[in-house]
Amino acid sequence: MKNLKKALAVLLCMLVLFSPATVFAVAQDLTVEDAYLSLEIVFDKETYGLFDDVNATVTVTNHSDRPLGNVEITTRSDTLETSYAKDWTRVIHLLDCGASETLALCWRLSARSDELGFFPRLLLRLYNMFGGFRRLFSRLGGTKVTKNADGTWTAQVDFGLFGEQALTFRAGYVAYETDTESIASTVALFNSVNRENLQIPLAVPSFVQGSVKMNGEAYELPETLETDAIRALTVSAIRTGLEMKDAALSPAAVRGAAITEEEEGVAQIDLLLWEVSEGFDATMENGGAAAQGVWTFGNLSAVFDELGITVLSGAETISMTYPRQMVAFGYADGTAFMDGRSDQAILRIGDAQLEVNGQTVAVKEFEAALQFGFFLLDPTIFED
DSSP, X not given: OHHHHHHHHHHHHHHHHHXXXXXXXXXXXXXEEOSSEEEEEEESOSBOOTTOEEEEEEEEEEOSSSOEEEEEEEEEOSSEEEOTTTOOOOEEEEEOTTOEEEEEEEEEEOXXXXXXXXXXXXXXXXXXXXXXXHTTTTOOOOOEEEEOTTSOEEXXXXXXXXXXXXXXXEEEEEEOBOSHHHHHHHHHHHHHSBOTTOOEEEEEEEEOTTOOEETXXXXXXXXXXXXXXHHHHHHHHHHHHHHHTTOOOOGGGEXXXXXXXXXXXXXXXXXXXXXXXEETTOOTTTTOHHHHSSOOOOOHHHHHHHHTEEEEEOGGGEEEEESOEEEEEEEETTEEEEEEEEEOEEEEEEEEEEEETTXXXXXXXXXXXXXXXXXXXXXXXXXX
């Protein structure tokens, strides 16, 4: 009986030592704020085991009277490393006044420095384990978040017997000015910057999977048509980019503006444009969206010609909408050196008769969302 009690005691200690200690865990609901936004950080457990994924959702709310752009949540830890397989996106491109959006993030415990080797990392984990064991009966534990004076937030992620690991959150964003005077002065500065040697962004579009619809139902584009459409849109984007390089921007096209002084003589202009749509035959000359904004895919009529598609009727129902155009424009000593974009586009066809490869095709209530990445392109490659 004595040996049995001893064995049970040893077994109990082992269970306490190596179990994740999450039987009574509940999600932590922690809200922190700065001058413009609040973060609600919710961890999926109060206490984690050594090999557990640390999952958290961060709900970002804009409680200011200004739209926020490129809201990015970054984290840092000496012992927790990001699991990029689960949280590859950390940026909210636009957060309007009063709007909220949630990001899902994930980390794993590690000894951090790969140079340490296996045994030093093992010793570190053993140290954390026994340090936590000594505190086992002196505290209840639980992951906690505190706000720091420097505008960051620190989560003490509780690994029970393996100790607490610090995880620091920081929120970065652009806060746009929306008053008429600020927008006018920023646009005037934008138009005065020398863009002679500016590299223009080459758009490489793709149709968002599952977003192509016909009469409200999902529609799969033929692979050859999708490839040709991407090529035609890219060619048109290059042409429009070259035309817009020296074009003046109208303050009426701008919804919000910000100027960030990065260092002496170097600054960045951030612009948020209003949603605009352009029709099938819109050009810079006839007052289409390209004449109001900074960049578009260009004239849709030219894109259809490039595809070899003839519009027999219903051209007036064809449009391209740009729900958001955001521009980051860097300059120093009055000369532009950087141009970055974040854009979306939606192609719509209401009711049209098209001729494709010699066949007449009736298209009704067609909608396709485009997402695209940008590469900076040197315009001199188009010079003779």
